[in-house]
Amino acid sequence: MTAPTPDSDLRRAPLFIGGARTVLRFGFVTAMTFLGLLAITFFIGRVVPIDPVVAVVGDRASQAVYDATFIEMGLDRPLVQQFAIYVRDVITGDFGMSLSTGRPVMDDLIRFFPATFEMATFGILIGVLLGVPMGVVAAANAGSWLDQIIRVLGLLGYAVPAFWMGLVALAVFYAGLGWTAGPGRIDIFYDGLVPTVTGLLTVDAIIAGDWVVLKSALSHLVLPSAILGFFSLAYIARMTRSFMLDQLQQEFVTTARVKGASEWAVIWKHAFYPIRVHLITVIGLSYAVLLEGSVMVEIVFSWPGIGNYLTTALLSADMNAVLGATILIGSVFIIINRTSDILYHIFDPRSR
Amino acid sequence: MTSLKLWLTADAPASLWQAQAGQVYAISRSFARNPLAMLGAIIVGVLVLVAIFAPWLAPYSPTGQNLTMRLMPPSGENWLGTDELGRDILSRIIHGSRITLLIVVMVAVISAPLGLMIGAIAGYFGGWTDRILMAVTDVFLSLPKLIMALAFVAALGAGLQNAIIAIAVTAWPAYARIARAETLTFRNSEFIAAVQLQGASHMRVIGLHVLPLCISSTIIRVTLDMAGIILTAAGLGFLGLGAQPPLPEWGAMISRGRSFILDQWWVATMPGLAIIIISLGFCFLGDGLRDVLDPRQRDGR
Numbered sequence: 001m002t003a004p005t006p007d008s009d010l011r012r013a014p015l016f017i018g019g020a021r022t023v024l025r026f027g028f029v030t031a032m033t034f035l036g037l038l039a040i041t042f043f044i045g046r047v048v049p050i051d052p053v054v055a056v057v058g059d060r061a062s063q064a065v066y067d068a069t070f071i072e073m074g075l076d077r078p079l080v081q082q083f084a085i086y087v088r089d090v091i092t093g094d095f096g097m098s099l100s101t102g103r104p105v106m107d108d109l110i111r112f113f114p115a116t117f118e119m120a121t122f123g124i125l126i127g128v129l130l131g132v133p134m135g136v137v138a139a140a141n142a143g144s145w146l147d148q149i150i151r152v153l154g155l156l157g158y159a160v161p162a163f164w165m166g167l168v169a170l171a172v173f174y175a176g177l178g179w180t181a182g183p184g185r186i187d188i189f190y191d192g193l194v195p196t197v198t199g200l201l202t203v204d205a206i207i208a209g210d211w212v213v214l215k216s217a218l219s220h221l222v223l224p225s226a227i228l229g230f231f232s233l234a235y236i237a238r239m240t241r242s243f244m245l246d247q248l249q250q251e252f253v254t255t256a257r258v259k260g261a262s263e264w265a266v267i268w269k270h271a272f273y274p275i276r277v278h279l280i281t282v283i284g285l286s287y288a289v290l291l292e293g294s295v296m297v298e299i300v301f302s303w304p305g306i307g308n309y310l311t312t313a314l315l316s317a318d319m320n321a322v323l324g325a326t327i328l329i330g331s332v333f334i335i336i337n338r339t340s341d342i343l344y345h346i347f348d349p350r351s352r
Numbered sequence: 353m354t355s356l357k358l359w360l361t362a363d364a365p366a367s368l369w370q371a372q373a374g375q376v377y378a379i380s381r382s383f384a385r386n387p388l389a390m391l392g393a394i395i396v397g398v399l400v401l402v403a404i405f406a407p408w409l410a411p412y413s414p415t416g417q418n419l420t421m422r423l424m425p426p427s428g429e430n431w432l433g434t435d436e437l438g439r440d441i442l443s444r445i446i447h448g449s450r451i452t453l454l455i456v457v458m459v460a461v462i463s464a465p466l467g468l469m470i471g472a473i474a475g476y477f478g479g480w481t482d483r484i485l486m487a488v489t490d491v492f493l494s495l496p497k498l499i500m501a502l503a504f505v506a507a508l509g510a511g512l513q514n515a516i517i518a519i520a521v522t523a524w525p526a527y528a529r530i531a532r533a534e535t536l537t538f539r540n541s542e543f544i545a546a547v548q549l550q551g552a553s554h555m556r557v558i559g560l561h562v563l564p565l566c567i568s569s570t571i572i573r574v575t576l577d578m579a580g581i582i583l584t585a586a587g588l589g590f591l592g593l594g595a596q597p598p599l600p601e602w603g604a605m606i607s608r609g610r611s612f613i614l615d616q617w618w619v620a621t622m623p624g625l626a627i628i629i630i631s632l633g634f635c636f637l638g639d640g641l642r643d644v645l646d647p648r649q650r651d652g653r
Contacts, residue, residue: 036491044507159631164624175614292496326503
């Protein structure tokens, strides 16, 4: 999150010039961050391993294969030139071949990403729909037992390991109570019944009009996304509470009360209205964090997404796949953060 | 009321030593009035004591296998049950506290000074030094931490030491941001100028006069980050990338208990509860420290 420069407020440039300047600055910062991400993955892939060729071909490869790979990876060139080639490859979507699946890493990522996206999006919906009202209620009743419960729930979000919660939830709600489906995205006998259009099973099922598949997919989706939702809920509720506490102390809130507005109107119309803008940033950040947290949850639920792909690659030392997945998650992370920054600038008149 | 209390709470302390003692007294008084903070301090204190005295506290050996006692439920003999090799889970959790403590201390010792130095140098010198250092910091800050740690461990190889390095590499940027912000608030104040006029070198000013003032806010932030560090370390252990068997690392213990979660729930549940209690303890302690040491940033994070 970049702080607005102090002189940009004083200059009072016409809106459209300020807009163009802002767009340029955002573009520059985003590009630099992306370049930084690539520098780190380049560093991890080429500099950290003692012998990057062995990291790719394995230590049983023959000398001829080793030499060919050495030249192919461009390791005989200077490091700066290697990095330039690396950036060009990544921008054109060439992440190399995956050792474990035998396909280009890019194809794998496109195949696995929708599952992660679907789970994370349901998670953030749960987090926002429950977290924002909980934060507002906690602030409006600050100090009450309701507030204490919501605060402790919020702290638990920082203290509970996501993979542990997934295991316990599976044991309780799937094995114990039988309320939800088990691991995986869909029951095995429904697999592949609906044609893949978007890659999001729920959306594909609706497009195909197949309600049985939709029901099975939802029943598999509810547990992992509820767990992700809990972690974003914890953060969103905590931040909403602290924003609301700030607002409720402002003089305009007292004025509204004095003028006889109902408590409901004071809280939801007067105090909540100004914090929408801050919430955009909070929600954006927690969506990005949640996408990252989905890695651990995917493993527990055998969810065929990027997280599972990444960890399978990790355990088989498939560096191209590891770095490809890292770049993908990192880029989405950057894009979400930038988008919420831009929305903040659009909706908050003071930052223009 | 004793004269000691009067001496500690004096409005006009007669010596530096009296003023400092009075400050410590006032801080611990307001800390003791916060029940959650005290609870956090107790939990963290117990963790430290358990880690130090683990061999004396644990009823059984953490690695001693007893195949006739496989997967026994919690009982008077094995309070938290046994795992798939007949090892006592309570003893393993007690010994595992050493690994957890080692990880959080090492990550703090590596990343906090690193972040402090970078932030203080950026804030003190300003200009291009500041811009370049903060650009690097922002790049690290805007990347997903867990994923970066995973990628680092993938390149370095699995193991406790590499897990610590990987977490530390992703943890420092937050401290750099804090140290820079603190440094900027007193960068142009008179006591800094006075030290400079006395001919102190830049390094001396930063080391002896700038850094000490950044320490209290960094301690707060480090304490609040501890829960996250514990969770990341447990996550790496769960994936088999952290401490290797037979070390009783809590995340790795959960991972082994995963196959038995439906019938022998205690194998995976117990280490998870240990993680939750310790993480909550650090959260409470950090919140309490922030309220006492830095009332400005109450409620935000």
